[in-house]
Amino acid sequence: MSKESQNFWFILDNYVHVSVRGKSVLFYNTLTGKILEYSDCEPVSRLVKRLNSPRNLLVIGLTGKELANPEISRFVKSMRTFFMGDLIDASLTKGKPMQMAPYPNIQQDVEFIKKSPQGPIAVGDRMMKYVAEVSLFINSACNLDCGLCGSAHRQFLCCTRGKNTRTELESRSIKNLLQQLQGASLARLNILGGDIFKYSQWEQLPEILTDPALPTEKYLYSHYLNLAGQEHKLAQLPTDAFSLKIVVPFPVKKQQWEEIMNMPLLNRPGTHFLFIIAGETDIDAAEELITRYHLENHSYHPFFNGRNREFFRQAVFVDREDLEEARPTMREILARQCINPLQFGTLTILSNGDIYANVNARRLGAFAGDSIYDMVYKEMFRGSSWRRTRKKAAPCRHCTFNALCPPLSNYEYALGQNNLCHINPRT
Numbered sequence: 280m281s282k283e284s285q286n287f288w289f290i291l292d293n294y295v296h297v298s299v300r301g302k303s304v305l306f307y308n309t310l311t312g313k314i315l316e317y318s319d320c321e322p323v324s325r326l327v328k329r330l331n332s333p334r335n336l337l338v339i340g341l342t343g344k345e346l347a348n349p350e351i352s353r354f355v356k357s358m359r360t361f362f363m364g365d366l367i368d369a370s371l372t373k374g375k376p377m378q379m380a381p382y383p384n385i386q387q388d389v390e391f392i393k394k395s396p397q398g399p400i401a402v403g404d405r406m407m408k409y410v411a412e413v414s415l416f417i418n419s420a421c422n423l424d425c426g427l428c429g430s431a432h433r434q435f436l437c438c439t440r441g442k443n444t445r446t447e448l449e450s451r452s453i454k455n456l457l458q459q460l461q462g463a464s465l466a467r468l469n470i471l472g473g474d475i476f477k478y479s480q481w482e483q484l485p486e487i488l489t490d491p492a493l494p495t496e497k498y499l500y501s502h503y504l505n506l507a508g509q510e511h512k513l514a515q516l517p518t519d520a521f522s523l524k525i526v527v528p529f530p531v532k533k534q535q536w537e538e539i540m541n542m543p544l545l546n547r548p549g550t551h552f553l554f555i556i557a558g559e560t561d562i563d564a565a566e567e568l569i570t571r572y573h574l575e576n577h578s579y580h581p582f583f584n585g586r587n588r589e590f591f592r593q594a595v596f597v598d599r600e601d602l603e604e605a606r607p608t609m610r611e612i613l614a615r616q617c618i619n620p621l622q623f624g625t626l627t628i629l630s631n632g633d634i635y636a637n638v639n640a641r642r643l644g645a646f647a648g649d650s651i652y653d654m655v656y657k658e659m660f661r662g663s664s665w666r667r668t669r670k671k672a673a674p675c676r677h678c679t680f681n682a683l684c685p686p687l688s689n690y691e692y693a694l695g696q697n698n699l700c701h702i703n704p705r706t
Contacts, residue, residue, distance in 0.1 A: 411624035522549025
C-alpha cells in the first residue's frame with residue numbers, strides 16, 4: 280500500500296486551546312504554555328474548522344495524500360513535537376478514536392441559565408449566592424489632598440473623598456444590607472472612606488464587624504496619613520475582627536511615616552501595605568521602605584494618573600512571553616469567555632448610597648429604595664460588568680489571544696483602551 284493511499288486519524292489533545300479569528304489560528308498548550316500561530320494558511324484553517332466541528336470532537340481523518348501537502352505535514356509535525364496532537368494509523372484502530380472536547384459549562388453563566396428548563400427562575404433560586412465580595416464606602420470626609428481621590432478608587436480598592444458634599448452610610452442601613460446578604464456566599468467585606476476615622480458612627484462598627492453572618496475576611500482601608508493618633512479608635516475594634524490595609528502613595532512624608540512605624544497597630548495580624556505606584560521611582564522608594572522596615576505583607580498597585588501612560592506600557596501591558604509564563608488553565612480560559620472573574624460577584628456601595636457592580640459602569644440602584652436582590656438580578660441579565668469579557672470587547676474580540684489575556688480590569692477603563700498589550704496593539 281502506497282503512503283498516499285493510507286488513512287490516518289489526527290487527534291487534537293483536549294488540553295489545547297484553539298482560537299480562530301479570520302485567517303489567523305492560535306494553538307495554546309495549557310500544560311506547557313507553548314503557543315503556535317498560523318496566519319494566512321488555508322490548509323490549516325480548513326483542518327481546524329473540521330476539528331472544531333461538534334460532530335468531529337477534535338478527531339478527524341486525514342489521507343496520505345493530504346499529509347503530502349507540505350503545510351499540513353509541517354502542521355502535524357509541530358502538533359506532535361509540542362505535545363498538542365497525535366497521528367494514528369487508521370488501520371490500527373477499530374473505529375474513530377473518542378475524544379472529550381472541553382466545553383464552557385459554567386453554572387454562573389446567564390446564557391446557560393436562560394436555556395435551562397426553569398429559565399430566569401433558576402437565577403432567582405440561587406441569586407444571592409453569586410455575591411462574593413462587597414465594598415462599603417462608609418463616608419467621604421477626608422482632609423487630605425493626596426492626588427488619589429479623583430480616580431484611584433476607580434482603578435483598585437482605595438480611599439476617596441467627596442468633592443463638594445460629605446456623605447455617610449447610616450449604621451442601621453449597613454446592618455440592613457448585611458441582613459439582605461445573609462443568603463449570599465459572601466467571602467470578603469471591604470470598608471473604606473474617606474477617612475474612615477471621621478465616620479460619625481464609629482462606635483457601631485464593632486457590632487457590625489463581629490456579626491456572625493459576615494465572612495471571616497474583613498478589611499479596613501486607610502491612608503497612612505490618617506492613621507496617626509487613631510490607635511484608640513482601632514482599639515475599640517476586636518483584634519481578630521478585621522485586617523488593616525494601609526494605602527501608601529509616594530512620596531511619603533517622613534515624619535508622619537516614622538510615627539506610623541512606631542505604632543503598635545503594625546503588630547495586628549493581617550496588616551498589609553498597599554503601595555501606590557505611578558512610576559519607576561515609586562517602585563524604588565517602596566522597595567527601600569520594605570527593606571528598611573522589614574515589611575512582609577505588601578503589594579504594588581499601579582496608578583494611572585493621566586501622565587504616565589509610558590510607565591503602564593512598560594510595567595503593566597502584557598506581551599506574548601507574559602502569557603506563556605502565566606499559563607492559564609483550560610478551566611480559566613473557558614470561564615473568561617463567559618464571565619469576568621475579576622468582577623463577577625462584586626458590589627460596591629458608595630457613601631451616598633449608590634450601588635454598583637463596577638464604579639466605572641452605570642449604577643445598579645440606590646441603597647435606600649432598591650433591594651440588593653433586584654440589583655443583582657439586573658446585573659446578571661442586563662449589566663455590563665460581571666460578564667464584561669474580551670470575547671465581546673473591541674478590539675480584543677478580533678484577536679486570537681483574547682482568551683489567554685488577563686480578564687478586563689479597571690485599568691482598561693482608566694486608560695480608555697481594552698488592549699493593554701504589545702501583542703496586537705493595533706488590533
